Amino acid sequence: MAKGLPKRSEDYSLWYNELVKRADLAENSAVRGSMIIKPYGFSIWEKMQRELDDMFKETGHQNAYFPLFIPKSYLSKEAAHVEGFAKECAVVTHYRLKNDENGKGIIVDPDAKLEEELIVRPTSETIIWNTFRNWIQSYRDLPLLINQWANVVRWEMRTRLFLRTAEFLWQEGHTAHATKQEAIEETERMINIYAEFAEEFMALPVIKGLKSESERFAGALETYCIEGLMQDGKALQAGTSHFLGQNFAKAFDVKFATKDGGKQEYVWGTSWGVSTRLMGALVMAHSDDDGLVLPPRLAPIQVVIVPIFKSEEDQNRIAEVAEKLRKNLKKKGITVKFDNRDTHKPGFKFAEWELKGVPLRIAIGPRDLENGTVELARRDTKKKNTVNIEGIESIIEDTLEAIQNNIYKKAKDFRTENTVKVDTYEEFKNIIENKGGFVSAHWDGTAETEEKIKEETKATIRCIPLDAEEEAGKCIYTGKPSNKRVLFAKAY
Template sequence: MSKGLPKKSEDYSQWYNELVKKADLAEHSAVRGCMVIKPYGFSIWEKMQAAIDKMFKDTGHQNAYFPLFVPKSYLSKEADHVEGFAKECAVVTHYRLKNAEDGSGVVVDPDAKLEEELIVRPTSETVIWNTYKSWIQSYRDLPILVNQWANVVRWEMRTRLFLRTAEFLWQEGHTAHATKQEAIDETIQMLNVYATFAEEFMAMPVIKGVKTESERFPGAVDTYCIEALMQDGKALQAGTSHFLGQNFAKAFDVKFADKEGKLDLVWGTSWGVSTRLMGALIMAHSDDEGLVLPPKLAPIQVVIVPIFRKGQAADGIHDQADKIKKGLEDLGISVKYDDRDTNSPGWKFAEYEMKGIPVRIAIGPRDVENGTVEVARRDTKAKETVSADGVVQHIKQLLTDIQENIYKKAADFRASKTTQVDSYDEFKQVLDDKGGFVMAHWDGTAETEEKIKEETKATIRCIPVDAEEESGKCIYSGKPSNKRVVFARAY
C-alpha cells in the first residue's frame, strides 16, 4: 500500500497529493477544480461534522438551510462584500437547454435567458440577511442563532484536494443580535469553539487571533481566526469568525424595535469552517507511511487482523476476536474485524497503516494458546504483547494516550518552528532556512504589510488575541510598534 508514496521531506506537495489518493480519501473529478470525496474520506468529515455540530447546539444554535442561488442584485448591496467575491463567482444566466439543430448534442436555449442572473453561492450573508428582514421586527425576535451545512462555489484556478477546490463543503453560521456587545461576544465564542475542536478533536494546536484590515472578510468589521502550522512549516487558516457590525443589516434594511419602541439596525456575525480541515488534519500529523488520525476522528479506531494460513483451522482466533470486538464496542469504540481471505495479513497491515487506523490488533494461533494478542499503535509504530483478558481496558487507555501524544508532537513541532525576530534580515533568513511562525513587530500599516508580502511571500496570519503589549520597532519601517504579530508563508 505504501509503495510509491513520496517522502514528505523530499517533495511535500507530491507526498500530500499521493497520500490523499492512496488513503482513499478523495480524487479529482471530471469537473475541473472539483473533487470526489470518497467514502472513507467522507466518514472522517462526518466525524468532524458530528463533533462540531454538537458544539454548535450546546451553545444554543440551530441548523437551517438557505438557497444555493443568490440574485446578483443582492451582492451589489454591500460594496466590500461584492468586491471581495466578484472574481470568484459562478453565474447562472439561462434556465433551459435544447437539442442542437445539427444533431450534435444540446445547446443553451437563447430564449431561456434569466431576467436576473443568479450567483452560485460563494457564501450566504446576502441571501440570509434578506431573509432575516422578514424574521425580525422586535427585540423579542432576537437573537437568531442559525447555522447551515452546505456547499459553496468559489471559482479557484489553482486547486488542491481539500485545501482549495472550486466547490467545497462547509458550515456557515449567521447570527443576529440586539446589541453590539452581544454580537462581539458571539464572534469570540465561536472562535473559541473552533479552537477547542481543533485542539481537542483534531489534536492540532492553533493560535487565536484577529486578521489585519487587508485580510479581513469582505463586509466584516473584524475577522477572528485560528491559525495552524503544517509539517512543511507553512501556516493554514483553519477557521474564521466575523463580527459584521451592522453592515449587512444596513444593506438589507434589517431593523428591530427595542424595548422602548425605538427602531435600530440589527448587529450580525458569521463564522465557518470547511473541508479544508481535512487537509489540515492530513498535513499536521501524517508521515511517510500514510495517514495518522487522532482517535477521536478516526472512523475505525481499532482494526483486528487474524493471522492464519489458508485452510488452517481458525475457530479459536475468530472466537478471541469476536470477544475483544464486543468488549470494545460496549465501550463505544469503533472496531473492524478484517477476516477477509483475499489479502495477506501483511497487505492488511500496510492498508490500515496508510489509512491511519490508530490501533491494530493481530491474533495468531500462538496468541490463542498463550492468551495474548499483539497490539500496535499507529502514531509511534510501537508494538506490545497484551493479555487477551485485559486488552479491552488497555486499548481504552491507549486511545487516550495516542490522542494526547499526537497533540503533543504537533505542539512541540510548532514550538520548535516559532521564532521571535527583531530585524528584517533575520526575518528573511528565518523564513528561508526554518519557516514556521515568525513573531515580529509591525507598524500597523497596509503599505508595510504589502511590501513584506511582495518581497518575502509571507503574510500576517493574525494579531494574537493574547498578544502582550511590548514596545518595539517595525522590522521593515523602523516605526514604533506595541505588539508582535504572526507572520508565515501560508496555504
C-alpha cells in the first residue's frame, strides 16, 4: 500500500500528491485543473461540513442557495472586487450548440450569443448583495445571517489536488448588519469559529490575524485569517473572514429604515469562508511516510477490526465477537469497520488502513478469543498493546481522545520549534531559505517593502497576529520604525 510512497524529506510535494491519490481521497479529472473527490475523501469533507454547519447554526446563521451564474454587470459594480477576480473568471458567452454543417461534430451556435455574458461564480458577494436589496427594508430585517454550501470556479493555471483547483467546494457566509460594530463583531466571531474548528476537530493549531492591505480580500476593508504551518515549513491559509464595511451595500443600494425616525442608511456587511483546501491542510499537517494520520473527530472510520483466522470456525467465532463490539461502539457514536474480507490477508489490511489513516486498529485472532483479549494499535504512535475485551469500549473512547490530543500537541510543538524571531534581513533570508516556518519580524507597514521582500525571498506576510504586542523596533528591510511584529512565511 504505502510501499513506494515518496518520503516527505526527499520530495514533499510528490509525497503529498501521491498520498492523496493512494489513500483514495481524490484524483485528477478529465477537465484540466479540476478534481474528482472520491468517496473516502468526500466522507471526510462531509464530517467537516457537518461540524461547521452545526457551529454556524448555533450562532444564528441559516443556509440558502444562490445561482452559479452571475451577470457580468454585477461583478463590475464594486471596483476593487472586479479587479481582484477578473483574471480568474470563467465566462459563459453562448447558450446553445449545433451540429457543424461540414460534419465536424458539434460547434457553438454563433446565433445563440447571450445579450449579457454570465460569470461562473468565483465567489457570490455580488449576486447575494443584489438579492439582499430585496430582502432588507428596515432595522427589523437585520441582522441578516446567511450561509451557503456551494462550488466555485477560479481559473487557476497551476493546480494541486485540494490546495488549488479550478473548481472547488466551500461554504461562504454573507451577513448584513445595522451598525459597523455589529459587523466587526460578526467578522471576529466567525474567524474564532474557524479557529475553534481547526484546533478542536482538525487538531491543527492556527494563528489568528489580520491580512496586510495588499493581501486583503478584494472589496474588503479588513480581512481576518487563520494560518497553519505544514510539515515542510510552509504556511497555509485555512480560513478567512472579511469586514466589508458598506462597500457592497453602496454598490447594490442596500439600505434600511433605522429604528429612530426611519432614516435610510446603508447596511454593514461581512463575508467569510473555508473550502476543501482544509482537506489539504489535514493531510500535510499530520500525515507520515506510511500514509494518512487522521484526527479521530474527522476520521470516516475511527476504529477498524481485522480478524486473523485459519479455519471457518475461527472466522465465525471472531465475527460474532467483532459484531457485538461494533454495535456497542456504535451506541457510543464511534464509527467502526469490521474488515471481514476473505480476499485479502491481515497484513494487507493492516497496511491499507494504515495508509488511510484509521486512528485505531483492533486485531482479533483465535488466541485472543481464548484469552479474552485483543490487540490495539494506534495510528499516531504505531504503539500496540494487548487489552482485555471486557470493558474495552471505555478504553477505546479514552484512546481515541488521547490520539486526538496527541496529534494536536505534535503539530503545535512543531509550530513552536519552527517559529523564529529575527531582527535583521540577513537572519530573515537565512531562516526562510534554509529552515522555513514562521518568521516573526518588524515591517514598516508599506506595500512596497512587502512586495520587495516577496520578490527577493518568496516569503509573504501571512498575518499580523491578533495577539501581537506593541513593540518598538525597526523594519528588517528598510530600517524604518515599526511598532509590532508580523508573521512571514513561504506559503501555499
